[in-house]
Amino acid sequence: MQLQDVLYGIAITNLVGSTNREISVLVFDSRQVVKDAVFFAIKGTLSDGHKYIENTIQAGASVIVCEQIPAQTVPGVVYIQVDNSSVALGEMAANYYGNPSSKLKLVGITGTNGKTTIATILFKLFRTLGYHVGLISTVQNHIDDLVIPATHTTPNPLALNELLQKMVDAGCEYCFMEVSSHAVVQHRIEGLTFVGGVFSNISHDHLDFHKTFDNYIKAKKAFFDGLPAGSFALTNLDDRNGMVMLQNTKASKMTYALKQLADFKAKVVENSFNGLHLEIDQADVFFKLVGSFNAYNLLAVYGTAVLLGEDKLEVLTALSNLTGAEGRFDYLTSSNQIIGIVDYAHTPDAVQNVLSTIHDIRKGTEQVITIIGCGGDRDKTKRPIMAQVACDWSDKVILTSDNPRSENPQTIVEEMEKGVSPTNKRKTLSIVDRREAIKTACHLAKPGDIILLAGKGHEKYQEINGVRYHFDDKEILMEQLNLIS
Ligand SMILES: CC(=O)N[C@H]1[C@@H](OP(=O)(O)OP(=O)(O)OC[C@H]2O[C@@H](n3ccc(=O)[nH]c3=O)[C@H](O)[C@@H]2O)O[C@H](CO)[C@@H](O)[C@@H]1O[C@H](C)C(=O)N[C@@H](C)C(=O)N[C@H](CCC(=O)O)C(=O)O
Ligand SMILES: Nc1ncnc2c1ncn2[C@@H]1O[C@H](COP(=O)(O)OP(=O)(O)OP(=O)(O)O)[C@@H](O)[C@H]1O
Ligand SMILES: N[C@H](CCC[C@H](N)C(=O)O)C(=O)O
Ligand SMILES: [Mg+2]
16 A cells, blocks of 8 residues: 555644655554554553654664654655644544445444443344444444454554444444543544444543543543534433533534433333333333433433434334343342342442442342452542442442452452441451352342342453453352353
8 A cells, every 4th residue: 555545634744755655554563563564653651652663663664653753764764743643543544444434324432331331232223123233342343243352442543443444344334333531532533434422421430541530521522522513412411411522513412311301301110120111202112121221321322223314113112122231230040039130330320320220129128239349450549439339239248359450459459448438347348359259249148139240241351460360250150149051
């Protein structure tokens, strides 16, 4: 491919050498450079890609995209200076793969909780309606029935555009993708053309990365600011920051809500372990998903489908048969009537939502036993709050490990313990080993009791000291409750 072909639309501030040359691949990691590669020097959170420019030239890179051209340039190498290398990577990745996002209808979903659920149900719905569809999500990526493992919630621009190109090649008309706040800030979605954006909600998370809640809101809002005229921006009006998202968007502004008037409105008629009964746009519909927070997710899906031109009744009929995403309020019952729920709640708000849903649908006499941990190398300020919420809404709580990553698991548990009030202490146990914690909960549970296993949902591993060991909450829960998968 010619370098000129991928430079379309790129604002170049300084250039050394000629753009009239052949290139092989685009890379942003010096360790992946091959002959005639274009290397993007990116200032990251841990390191600065500009440090590796010399190495990449020795390894064969012939084009360097950077924010500062080195004082000593190498003859024959092209240096392209831009204001922001991450933005250039997004735009050039889109060019390199033939701008696949403009060849299908791409909808992005953002928010603290609910992205995977909304994107996955949209994917399943549009498959049911007969379309070829792509999905980009935390749990897995899909091109119709083909599963492609996910490494991030939102992949890097090269992986993302490659995936979109494969979707186009496979004849996909739609793609539903999660847009994480990290991805917005790191410009992973730069150069993509969206036909719509959906906002679920915003609450405490990722303050390690964004530093303040205000910055976190701004990151989510930037996604809507970037939507083009002619697209739609669908927001949750019941969320305190729902309208903030739409303040500066060029997209047409649409709303959904349970508690007030909105373009798409629903009312929860009944919420039980059998599912949700909603009155939605004047129709009475039963859904398989459990929990009032899922009423929001279903409404977001319904609104999106209608905005994409689908028939309301057909959408509701198909939706009523669908299940949610793996590891989200995934529940099973043992032969002696102990209920086990595996859920991905890993923020204070999600823990509260799941436990209040359990509270709403429990009969009243049974105990709720919650097993919960917090991830290492992630927002530390949420640790005591998550423990506090778990205690306030449960009869027994076992504090344990999630993915400790590079941190000491015992220390994380101790930081969670700081959120346990003296009155809540008596119902709390700390067991650092997650498998032991699950075993203990199953021993403590009596018939009718509800065990909530929060935080890891679909994950099939536990990351300790940088090593990922096989670990599956649902598998262990089933083993302990004598259920066969
Ligand atoms: C904190 C964060 O988001 N980090 C992401 C980021 O890496 P970084 O900025 O830290 O990179 P860095 O290590 O500082 O290096 C800077 C640059 O130098 C390059 N480099 C580095 C070393 C070297 O030897 N040679 C070299 O060229 C790197 O390739 C990079 O281009 O950019 C990388 C490439 O896109 C990502 O893989 C990486 O994700 C890490 C693994 C990660 O764990 N990210 C999580 C927090 C994340 O993104 N999560 C969100 C979901 C959050 C949610 O739940 O909402 C997601 O979208 O998945
Ligand atoms: N609309 C919602 N409002 C609040 N909590 C929700 C909502 N939907 C799901 N949850 C809770 O949040 C958890 C995570 O849901 P989901 O995986 O859909 O969110 P996500 O935004 O994709 O998360 P991540 O940022 O990790 O990708 C669920 O297991 C559930 O406990
Ligand atoms: N996408 C989220 C997932 C958190 C899941 C939880 N199990 C943890 O490891 O903290 C993150 O990377 O922050
Ligand atoms: Mg997700």
